[in-house]
Amino acid sequence: xxxxxxxxxxxxxxxxxxxxxxxxxxxxxxxxxxxxxxxxxxxxxxxxxxxxxxxxxxxxxxxxxxxxxxxxxxxxxxxxxxxxxxxxxxxxxxxxxxxxxxxxxxxxxxxxxxxxxxxxxxxxxxxxxxxxxxxxxxxxxxxxxxxxxxxxxxxxxxxxxxxxxxxxxxxxxxxxxxxxxxxxxxxxxxxxx
Amino acid sequence: xxxxxxxxxxxxxxxxxxxxxxxxxxxxxxxxxxxxxxxxxxxxxxxxxxxxxxxxxxxxxxxxxxxxxxxxxxxxxxxxxxxxxxxxxxxxxxxxxxxxxxxxxxxxxxxxxxxxxxxxxxxxxxxxxxxxxxxxxxxxxxxxxxxxxxxxxxxxxxxxxxxxxxxxxxxxxxxxxxxxxxxxxxxxxxxxxxxxxxxxxxxxxxxxxxxxxxxxxxxxxxxxxxxxxxxxxxxxxxxxxxxxxxxxxxxxxxxxxxxxxxxxxxxxxxxxxxxxxxxxxxxxxxxxxxxxxxxxxxxxxxxxxxxxxxxxxxxxxxxxxxxxxxxxxxxxxxxxxxxxxxxxxxxxxxxxxxxxxxxxxxxxxxxxxxxxxxxxxxxxxxxxxxxxxxxxxxxxxxxxxxxxxxxxxxxxxxxxxxxxxxxxxxxxxxxxxxxxxxxxxxxxxxxxxx
Numbered sequence: 001x002x003x004x005x006x007x008x009x010x011x012x013x014x015x016x017x018x019x020x021x022x023x024x025x026x027x028x029x030x031x032x033x034x035x036x037x038x039x040x041x042x043x044x045x046x047x048x049x050x051x052x053x054x055x056x057x058x059x060x061x062x063x064x065x066x067x068x069x070x071x072x073x074x075x076x077x078x079x080x081x082x083x084x085x086x087x088x089x090x091x092x093x094x095x096x097x098x099x100x101x102x103x104x105x106x107x108x109x110x111x112x113x114x115x116x117x118x119x120x121x122x123x124x125x126x127x128x129x130x131x132x133x134x135x136x137x138x139x140x141x142x143x144x145x146x147x148x149x150x151x152x153x154x155x156x157x158x159x160x161x162x163x164x165x166x167x168x169x170x171x172x173x174x175x176x177x178x179x180x181x182x183x184x185x186x187x188x189x190x191x192x193x
Numbered sequence: 194x195x196x197x198x199x200x201x202x203x204x205x206x207x208x209x210x211x212x213x214x215x216x217x218x219x220x221x222x223x224x225x226x227x228x229x230x231x232x233x234x235x236x237x238x239x240x241x242x243x244x245x246x247x248x249x250x251x252x253x254x255x256x257x258x259x260x261x262x263x264x265x266x267x268x269x270x271x272x273x274x275x276x277x278x279x280x281x282x283x284x285x286x287x288x289x290x291x292x293x294x295x296x297x298x299x300x301x302x303x304x305x306x307x308x309x310x311x312x313x314x315x316x317x318x319x320x321x322x323x324x325x326x327x328x329x330x331x332x333x334x335x336x337x338x339x340x341x342x343x344x345x346x347x348x349x350x351x352x353x354x355x356x357x358x359x360x361x362x363x364x365x366x367x368x369x370x371x372x373x374x375x376x377x378x379x380x381x382x383x384x385x386x387x388x389x390x391x392x393x394x395x396x397x398x399x400x401x402x403x404x405x406x407x408x409x410x411x412x413x414x415x416x417x418x419x420x421x422x423x424x425x426x427x428x429x430x431x432x433x434x435x436x437x438x439x440x441x442x443x444x445x446x447x448x449x450x451x452x453x454x455x456x457x458x459x460x461x462x463x464x465x466x467x468x469x470x471x472x473x474x475x476x477x478x479x480x481x482x483x484x485x486x487x488x489x490x491x492x493x494x495x496x497x498x499x500x501x502x503x504x505x506x507x508x509x510x511x512x513x514x515x516x517x518x519x520x521x522x523x524x525x526x527x528x529x530x531x532x533x534x535x536x537x538x539x540x541x542x543x544x545x546x547x548x549x550x551x552x553x554x555x556x557x558x559x560x561x562x563x564x565x566x567x568x569x570x571x572x573x574x575x576x577x578x579x580x581x582x583x584x585x586x587x588x589x590x591x592x593x594x595x596x597x598x599x600x601x602x603x604x605x606x607x608x609x610x611x612x613x614x615x616x617x618x619x620x621x622x623x624x625x626x627x628x629x630x631x632x633x634x635x636x637x638x639x640x641x642x643x
Contacts, residue, residue, distance in 0.1 A: 137409075138412070144575065
């Protein structure tokens with residue numbers, strides 16, 4: 001076989017290998033980016049789940065805790081405010097803040113409900129309390145999963161050979177979900193006064 | 194099913210849940226003193242850890258009958274020291290993944306070697322190659338009865354490859370068949386196996402209304418892992434255990450015994466569910482079924498062929514072919530006979546040893562996957578304490594789960610359902626046990642808390 005043909009074959013094989021690698025890397029990056037988007041929308045799903053549970057809770061509590069009008073109003077208001085904030089990357093901090101207000105209002109509601117034995121004995125209330133507590137956890141775990149997904153995406157975006165593809169096709173940086181101010185990181189204060 | 198157990202099912206949830214979101218905040222994970230282990234140095238190796246452990250709601254060890262607490266704690270404490278202070282669940286996950294990948298490769302190699310050995314045995318005992326070997330062993334020269342065979346090898350029988358040429362095709366075919374049959378059986382077991390275990394354990398599927406807390410805990414973990422919600426089954430057994438099955442996350446099934454469900458707090462339940470979901474997430478069911486199928490095949494085939502060799506082989510030897518006098522085999526026949534005889538003996542040894550080696554590999558693999566699922570559970574919960582505490586509850590339970598578990602399904606459970614911890618039994622880590630020693634598992638988890 002002439003040398004020219006050998007070289008041509010080697011070059012051809014190399015080109016095919018590189019193209020295959022590039023396609024696979026591109027697809028992997030796309031997959032991880034979609035994972036991030038999915039994970040982000042999962043947070044919204046869980047937040048919405050909480051919005052949907054609250055009216056039910058308020059109705060149940062109303063029947064028993066007749067003197068807690070203010071606390072109930074606060075929950076309803078915090079819920080409305082949280083719904084009103086758009087949920088996208090731009091308003092992440094604002095949204096987190098509103099959600100935290102809602103968490104605080106809910107904690108106060110559960111705190112005062114301790115004073116009503118009839119309410120505590122109500123099956124529906126117990127169920128709602130479990131669902132809301134679980135939803136708090138779900139929100140937390142959904143955020144954790146989002147951060148894990150962003151971490152995986154960022155890693156595959158930045159490691160060496162893949163970073164070439166990422167640069168060529170504009171795989172931009174994704175932000176982690178963080179609670180910026182330390183105040184937000186702390187638990188909402190529950191006042192028993 | 195209602196919430197079993199004496200404690201209020203909503204009890205554990207009213208704890209200070211809101212203040213410890215599971216969001217990882219790097220650098221925030223302050224080392225905690227470990228409550229279950231008295232005198233445990235709580236503040237060392239405060240390296241940056243991706244998890245933020247929540248404070249424990251219960252000590253890691255509950256007093257159990259038999260063994261004294263201090264001895265168990267002492268052992269756990271000793272084992273914790275074996276792990277570096279800065280270890281994270283990611284390190285543990287990487288280590289287990291690497292080790293189990295090596296074990297899978299070894300298993301595939303074993304299947305190929307075993308297939309080759311069987312090929313040799315078949316060709317020697319049932320084929321014409323045996324004439325060469327026998328001629329060497331008896332010191333006489335035989336000529337194969339089949340002329341076709343003679344022409345195929347006659348010319349090249351002086352070099353080494355030529356001398357074993359009669360058994361070479363059988364060796365290769367055997368190796369290939371070993372791989373193909375193993376692969377085919379594994380594929381078959383994927384699709385059929387998942388439901389078999391559920392039937393065997395009399396597990397019964399429950400819906401959310403039967404046990405909302407269990408469902409919620411499980412769904413929280415599914416969210417943390419980005420997995421679809423698995424089906425949940427309850428095993429009507431008072432012993433303490435849980436398992437996961439299903440060939441991929443879309444077909445995930447998590448089962449827990451009634452006894453364990455009733456005994457755990459919410460945090461512990463979360464740890465157990467996270468462990469099971471980690472099995473699903475890592476496709477452990479698929480791989481352990483593959484391993485089990487390969488081991489099963491090797492055992493059956495080895496048993497069958499060794500028997501066949503002894504009975505029919507013995508008759509064969511005494512039969513017509515051995516006494517066939519050969520005229521012109523010559524030196525080539527003799528040299529080939531020596532090589533074939535040696536390979537034949539090695540093949541028999543390998544065929545005898547293969548089932549044992551296969552089982553050793555399978556068990557080593559199973560232990561690695563348990564470690565991996567433990568580390569993967571921490572990846573989901575970020576709370577090593579919950580699972581550690583659940584494991585020590587499991588360690589105390591000594592009633593073996595006889596009715597709903599057997600050796601075939603033992604490896605699927607969170608702890609071995611047949612061999613429960615005896616006063617000192619669990620300590621020794623046998624190469625044949627499907628699960629790592631429970632104190633080492635707890636130690637690994639607690640090492641993450643430092």
